[in-house]
Amino acid sequence: xxxxxxxxxxxxxxxxxxxxxxxxxxxxxxxxxxxxxxxxxxxxxxxxxxxxxxxxxxxxxxxxxxxxxxxxxxxxxxxxxxxxxxxxxxxxxxxxxxxxxxxxxxxxxxxxxxxxxxxxxxxxxxxxxxxxxxxxxxxxxxxxxxxxxxxxxxxxxxxxxxxxxxxxxxxxxxxxxxxxxxxxxxxxxxxxxxxxxxxxxxxxxxxxxxxxxxxx
Numbered sequence: 411x412x413x414x415x416x417x418x419x420x421x422x423x424x425x426x427x428x429x430x431x432x433x434x435x436x437x438x439x440x441x442x443x444x445x446x447x448x449x450x451x452x453x454x455x456x457x458x459x460x461x462x463x464x465x466x467x468x469x470x471x472x473x474x475x476x477x478x479x480x481x482x483x484x485x486x487x488x489x490x491x492x493x494x495x496x497x498x499x500x501x502x503x504x505x506x507x508x509x510x511x512x513x514x515x516x517x518x519x520x521x522x523x524x525x526x527x528x529x530x531x532x533x534x535x536x537x538x539x540x541x542x543x544x545x546x547x548x549x550x551x552x553x554x555x556x557x558x559x560x561x562x563x564x565x566x567x568x569x570x571x572x573x574x575x576x577x578x579x580x581x582x583x584x585x586x587x588x589x590x591x592x593x594x595x596x597x598x599x600x601x602x603x604x605x606x607x608x609x610x611x612x613x614x615x616x617x618x619x620x621x622x623x624x625x626x
Contacts, residue, residue, distance in 0.1 A: 434558035434566055436623020438463050442486015442507070447621060451560040457492040457501075459557070463619075464509070471515065474604055475525045478515035478540055485509030486619065488550060492557065501554040507574045511615065512543040524588075527597040527604070536588035538598070540605070541581045544615060548576040552617060558625025568621040573614035580605045 434449035438461055445463025452458060463486030470479045490505035517524050519533035526538065552572015582602040588594055
């Protein structure tokens with residue numbers, strides 16, 4: 411959270427000096443949600459950007475015979491360095507994203523039961539929650555086209571494609587009534603290990619975003 415506050419403060423500082431420094435401001439929409447950004451070209455080939463973006467959405471997922479339903483919190487906060495190798499629109503992008511995209515999901519019962527690690531348990535009055543969280547800070551690598559350029563005021567557009575690097579962590583938590591059933595604790599532990607093993611293969615979080623703004 412402290413890193414997110416620092417990123418937000420940096421964004422405000424850049425925005426406050428926009429007119430004096432030729433900074434651009436823009437709106438962003440993409441895989442990290444909806445938000446705003448500030449672009450500071452520091453020369454024909456280099457630029458620095460900061461973004462604050464997020465979005466909460468509900469969705470349904472199925473994993474190993476268990477259907478989960480709940481909320482996914484997308485986070486697209488970040489600080490980025492743009493390098494234009496050909497002094498044109500194309501950019502190589504490096505940086506870091508902050509906040510940690512996460513999900514809080516509830517297992518859905520079928521005929522009053524829930525199947526965990528191949529075993530059926532009574533779901534009446536009970537619950538199984540899955541919490542998934544990406545690291546709060548993740549390195550970012552990508553490419554992009556557009557954004558305001560040095561000493562070129564006017565309307566700007568941009569497309570960015572990249573990845574935030576880091577593995578998510580999953581935690582399965584059963585209610586007291588579920589955990590009291592014979593074999594439930596070991597089944598939930600085994601199920602958590604299975605889901606975590608699947609997620610361990612997901613070492614990057616794909617990022618796609620579009621922006622529209624104005625360069626002063």
